[in-house]
Amino acid sequence: MRQWQFGQSNGSENLELTDVTAPQPGPGQVLVRIRAASLNYRDTLLVKVADGYTPGRVPLSDGAGDVIGVGAGVSRWSIGDRVAGTFFQDWISGRFEMRYHQAALGGTVDGALREEAVFPEHSLVRVPSHYSHEEAATMPCAGVTAWYSLILRCGFQPGDSVLLIGTGGVSVWGLQIAAASGGRPIVVSSSQEKLLKARQLGAAETISSAATPDWDREVFRLTSRRGVDHVLEVGGPGTLKRSLSSVAAGGKIAQIGVLTGFGPSDASLFPLLTKNATMSGIYVGHRDAFEQLVRFVEQTQLRPVIDRVFLFEEAPAAFQYLASGRHFGKVVIRV
Ligand SMILES: NC(=O)c1ccc[n+]([C@@H]2O[C@H](COP(=O)([O-])OP(=O)(O)OC[C@H]3O[C@@H](n4cnc5c(N)ncnc54)[C@H](OP(=O)(O)O)[C@@H]3O)[C@@H](O)[C@H]2O)c1
Incomplete structure (x- = not known):
């Protein structure tokens, strides 16, 4: 073979x-x-x-x-x-x-x-x-990571807003899970064409990072100065500062990715304290999470x-x- x-x-x-x-x-x-x-x-x-x-x-x-x-x-x-x-x-x-x-x-x-x-x-x-x-x-990596982060670690509830960074495997799975669960997905992407596709999948709001490099301000504006309930943080050190600024008081950040590298971030951790927010380190998820996701997509017919x-x-x-x-x-x- x-x-x-x-x-x-x-x-x-x-x-x-x-x-x-x-x-x-x-x-x-x-x-x-x-x-x-x-x-x-x-x-x-x-x-x-x-x-x-x-x-x-x-x-x-x-x-x-x-x-x-x-x-x-x-x-x-x-x-x-x-x-x-x-x-x-x-x-x-x-x-x-x-x-x-x-x-x-x-x-x-x-x-x-x-x-x-x-x-x-x-x-x-x-x-x-x-x-x-x-x-x-x-499903095994991208799907399970999005599910485990949002549902099991962040405790997503219907009605919650979710920030997705980029439109790769994890973020698009996260967008679809949030949309199918009654959430309010907000997607940041470098490409207008991809943002149009994100809208078709149920993104409530889209932000072009090319047109709006300080996209955290736009997140703040779009959420009536409240911030988002959850961030699927796939960017790493280069986006953490904006994720911390985007998250709402009492919100959750799932620290998933390293798209901007493995180095230290210049983000101040002070917003984490002042907002009483939570940040969780994520590494994919367990078999139980995968089996839950299978039941979810069968029930919702999500593809x-x-x-x-x-x-x-x-x-x-x-x-x-x-x-x-x-x-x-x-x-x-x-x-
Ligand atoms: N910890 C875990 O369990 C776990 C599991 C899966 C993935 N990950 C990590 O999560 C990240 C995403 O993984 P993936 O497989 O979904 O990636 P992917 O499919 O390759 O998606 C990458 C997308 O992210 C956006 N992007 C790329 N560079 C960026 C940057 N510097 N700043 C902001 N956005 C950027 C781009 O979207 P646009 O073109 O729309 O801007 C790009 O298409 C990776 O770092 C990966 O290692 C971690």
Whole structure:
């Protein structure tokens, strides 16, 4: 069977397509024929940063497919079931533990960019019945992160306003979840064209960061000088200051992303205190959150936004496309 893996030196141009022996499921394991995988910003980082780069690693945390084999003792799955893997294979529910980092798909263990893979049976989730494999493959990282942040960590309530920064995978999932739950999504993007699409998905307000670089002032104005109840903070050090200024008193900031880098922020933390606001560090979410999200999209019939589907053979081009930032929503690879 074929798989993509990181080459000897980093860079998406050095991804290698190889032929390897198909894996066999051991006790408690499930063999999945992967049909689709999706990319996240993390994958564009992992393929390029020299630090921690693992030659031979199969990339991508997000894959969906069909069960084609089960090992001894497997009770949760049968052949033919449609499943997706969880980002952290061992985080089922409850508080995060550092040991979960030892089994992060596409990071510390081989990921989804291959035709067949074995998974521990506890690390799989049944995918929504109305989703294609491509749609299901958008869920494990971006979908679960948005759900876990907004619903489980921020305690979103209908009527709440939610600030989404940019229109990538996490933000568009966040926009859709908020809109489908009776929230008031406010989207900031560098592109007018993407803001139009955000409106069509239910954004109540849109702000062009190109036309309005101090977009936090506009957030304040649009919320009658109250601020937003929740911020899905995917920007990191370069946007934190504006997120802190955008959040309402008693509001919540889910600190998710690093789009502006890993360095320190010049943001004063004083607004956090004066507003009695809460900031939570987020790393995707657990299997329970994923299963909740599946029930939610089945109930609401919400469908994820796929910008473009690449063929398996075109994987390096898919990495380059995501890194270009031209996408709206998710970029998927058909396996
Ligand atoms: N902690 C976690 O659990 C977790 C999980 C998933 C993702 N993340 C992180 O969250 C971030 C988003 O991930 P993703 O996969 O959704 O990314 P993505 O799909 O690549 O989306 C990136 C989008 O964000 C906007 N953007 C890019 N650079 C920006 C900047 N400097 N300032 C403001 N906006 C910017 C752009 O949207 P516009 O063109 O519309 O402006 C761009 O298309 C990444 O840092 C990722 O590592 C963290």
